[in-house]
Amino acid sequence: MDNLLFFFSSFLLFSSVYANYDCPLDSICGNNSFDIRFPFGLEGPRNLQHCTYNPGFNLKCNNQGRTILNLPGAGDFYVRDIDYLTQEIQLYDPSNCLPKRLTHFQIPSSSxxxxxxxxxxxxxxxxxxxxxxxxxxxxxxxxxxxxxxxxxxxxxxxxxxxxxxxxxxxxxxxxxxxxxxxxxxxxxxxxxxxxxxWDEPNCQDCEAQRDLCGFKNATTGEIQCYDVPGTGSTKGLQIFRIVALALVVPAITGSMLITCYICYEQNRDSRRAAAALQNTTAGGAAVAPQPETNIGLDDSTIESYTKVVVGESRRVPGPNHGTCPICLGEYHAKETVRCIPECEHCFHAECIDEWLKIKGTCPLCRNNPSPVHVNSS
Structure with missing residues (x-):
């Protein structure tokens, strides 16, 4: 109970450090790989006025899931990517005729x-x-x-x-x-x-520190960096380490218990098989040797489960968070994850492959999915 109270009080203290950054962190349009965040804002009910630097950074999302930027005097362009570190936005023509648009394209000095x-x-x-x-x-x-x-x-x-x-x-x-x-x-x-x-606002220092950029004072236009959990920022780092320790120690203990349970189950099955063979031999009945029971999955079945390469946004499909439930490590770009069919829980490929060779069920929900059928060519 004391440990629970300590963790809960640490969590509240940690949350208060980041409470004053109230803009959406996960705004996205369709299947785009980039987030929409300050200085940009996505028009809609979630967009708060102080979360967009000025109207020039307003973006729209159409019915096809395309992000749109309107340039005064030039019209609408589709957004392919936004690089917040270099402060560059990559645009293309909805009609696929950018050269024709460029012949009439001028960027006003007020842009x-x-x-x-x-x-x-x-x-x-x-x-x-x-x-x-x-x-x-x-x-x-x-x-x-x-x-x-x-x-x-x-x-x-x-x-x-x-x-x-x-x-x-x-x-x-x-x-x-x-x-x-x-x-x-x-x-x-x-x-x-x-x-x-764009030059203003200049959020490159915040991006370089993997912090968030936002208004310090929306009236004067002054901006500042805001710390976010898990980015290694200096403010609140000590509290983050305490909370992380409170999570890691139970996780390691739980992993050890799971390993001991798996070994116990395997030894129990072996003892039962040996006892059954001994009783059969004592009764004088000749029984043909039985193949060893393998409660895990074979390599071909494991490989048939969906594999996904994590993108720059570090988002994983399905009902998943940003960390692997087995090793508790964060997902990073270009890492490979594997997802269990039906329940769609995802894990690092190397973590879940070893698990499925021992236990054929999902570590989170114990779902025992049907084999994935692969169409023959």
Whole structure:
């Protein structure tokens, strides 16, 4: 009882350290791999006004599960990714014709975003028959008779005008992410995503410490870093260690008890088999040797269970948390987890594989799933 009271009081004290960060930590749109958090905010009932830095960071989620950013004067773009450490947002065109959008694209000086870099591109219109395969054609701006090309080389544009009878349309300064050496010499289809960055608010120090960024004072716009459990931040670290110790010691004890129970069950089965054989021999009845009972699962059955590679968001499908219930270790990106059918509980693949070889049930709910049927090719 004393240990329980100690753990409960430590938990309350630990929770109070993080109580003043009340913005959603798990906002996500559809199956996107990135979280939506400060300075961004997802429009909806969960979005609090002080959780979005300003209206320029408002995002929307459509019925297809796509995250949308509206750029004033340029319209809606789909969001492919957000890198909070480098403060970059990666956008693409819903109509899959980004080059056409870029020809009319301008970032106003009042915008919270700016392009990573700019490059001058000359647009040309050529006869489709005269364009060789080494040139990248902008497909969505071409048709069966004419092809549209873009090049950052003014000398190439002049050569194509004289050699291939192409017409030069215009030269524009376009926001670009990167260009290959091939595109610099020949032409570009400008299909790379549009990458924009922002300077304010500057949350890079918070992200580097794996902390959360948020308003300290929403009226003045002042921001600060907020600690979160499990990120190794300095504030509240001592309390976190105490709580972690209170969790780890019972977990180790429980693991030892589980191991002892498994050994006991195996020894009991062996003793029963030996006693049965001895009684049969004493009674004079000849009984053929029985195969050894294996209460675990074979390798092929274990391998048929679903394996998932953890993404950057460190989210695991099904009714699971961020730690493996067997080893109590956190899931990290690119780790492999295996999920039990029917109950959908997931564990580190190396942890659950060893368990299933001994006991064929789920360690959490004792579910004994039916074998997974694999379609024959």
């Amino acid at each position: 919270v975003y700016k392009a990573v870099s700019y490059r001058n591109y000359t647009f040309l219109t050529c006869s489709t028959d005269s364009v060789t395969s080494r040139f990248n054609v902008i497909g969505c701006m071409s048709d069966s008779s004419t092809s549209t090309l873009a090049t950052s080389s003014i000398s190439l544009a002049r050569d194509m005008k004289s050699l291939y009878n192409c017409s030069i349309n215009n030269t524009l300064s376009l926001p670009v992410s990167w260009t290959s050496e091939f595109e610099a010499v020949f032409s570009s289809d400008l299909t790379n995503d549009l990458v924009l960055t």
